[in-house]
Amino acid sequence: MRILGDLLSPSYWSVRTRVTAAATLIVTLLLIVGVTLFYQALRGTVYRGLHDRGTLVVTDLATLVRETDLRGSIRVEDPGYPLLQVLDGQGNVLAASESLHGRGPLKVPVSPVAGRPEYHTLRFQGLADFYFVTERVDTRFGTRMVYAGAPITTFTRYRPVFISLLIVTVLVAASVVGWIVSLSVRRALRPVRVMSAEMAEITGGADRRVTVPEPNDEVSELADSVNVMLNRLEDVLARQRAFVADVSHELRSPLTGLRTQLEAALEQPEDEDWPAVARAALADADRLQAIVSDMLLLAKLGAGVHVARERVDLGELVRAEVSGGPAASRSRSRRTRASRPG
Numbered sequence: 001m002r003i004l005g006d007l008l009s010p011s012y013w014s015v016r017t018r019v020t021a022a023a024t025l026i027v028t029l030l031l032i033v034g035v036t037l038f039y040q041a042l043r044g045t046v047y048r049g050l051h052d053r054g055t056l057v058v059t060d061l062a063t064l065v066r067e068t069d070l071r072g073s074i075r076v077e078d079p080g081y082p083l084l085q086v087l088d089g090q091g092n093v094l095a096a097s098e099s100l101h102g103r104g105p106l107k108v109p110v111s112p113v114a115g116r117p118e119y120h121t122l123r124f125q126g127l128a129d130f131y132f133v134t135e136r137v138d139t140r141f142g143t144r145m146v147y148a149g150a151p152i153t154t155f156t157r158y159r160p161v162f163i164s165l166l167i168v169t170v171l172v173a174a175s176v177v178g179w180i181v182s183l184s185v186r187r188a189l190r191p192v193r194v195m196s197a198e199m200a201e202i203t204g205g206a207d208r209r210v211t212v213p214e215p216n217d218e219v220s221e222l223a224d225s226v227n228v229m230l231n232r233l234e235d236v237l238a239r240q241r242a243f244v245a246d247v248s249h250e251l252r253s254p255l256t257g258l259r260t261q262l263e264a265a266l267e268q269p270e271d272e273d274w275p276a277v278a279r280a281a282l283a284d285a286d287r288l289q290a291i292v293s294d295m296l297l298l299a300k301l302g303a304g305v306h307v308a309r310e311r312v313d314l315g316e317l318v319r320a321e322v323s324g325g326p327a328a329s330r331s332r333s334r335r336t337r338a339s340r341p342g
Helices: 002-008 015-067 153-157 159-188 190-201 218-267 274-303 314-323 326-339
Strands: 083-088 093-096 118-124 128-139 142-151
Touching: 015 083, 015 118, 015 128, 015 142, 015 159, 159 190, 190 218, 218 274
Parallel strands: none
Antiparallel strands: 083 093, 083 142, 118 128, 128 142
């Protein structure tokens, strides 16, 4: 379970997957916000139209009620508002349009303040959603309640289909964006994959460089940096090979001399001056120790290890090395002590 959680963590995803997921998520959120705003704007437009038309219908009907004691049938002037009804103060139906004949009084709230229209959306007798505009009117004939209703079946009927279409549009658009982003990132990272494959084929002895892609962008700058690093590594390897060759040459001479002296002494051991042989062998051993000490000192300096320092007279050191006298022995002993740990 923990392994599955780690795999689902974005830190384990590739760059392509992370960029695609982030871009798709952002686009999806923007699409959801845009679709929601579009739906609200469309809904607001529909209800604003019903509001304006209903206000005009109720105003005209209220004017008619104030002028005449309206009873019986009401002629529908606006086909969009076929439900018209007038009640008296006790809730009795005085007049109604043809659509409301025989249905009884409407149970829609009316403002207690005369002349202030009220707007309501409700399901009328289980048929459909209707938008009602109501107004209280004070006349010389008494208090009247004026109702005007319009069906909004066109909007409510297709609302589920419309919402489903918007959801499908968001999903399809997000999928297309994710696919395009994935292909774009894959194409953008193609030079990096080529560079990685070329670097995997480069060995210590291979004089190769990675391909610098076109155009001149961040990836090409990365390729240039890699080639600069490879040039530096090649220089380091060349210096290392030269150093190893020089050290091998320096070690070969004292070792050859020491071997020659010992072999010559062993051919006639009874006639050989062994103290002299030992002194000669010790001199060669001192030379070998000095070379090894110098190698150890160079290794420490290359590794960044702090090494004790002392002032040296270069002129005296050169003269000592040329003469090979006691000064040379002292200089070698100083280098030996400097190369020893602690």
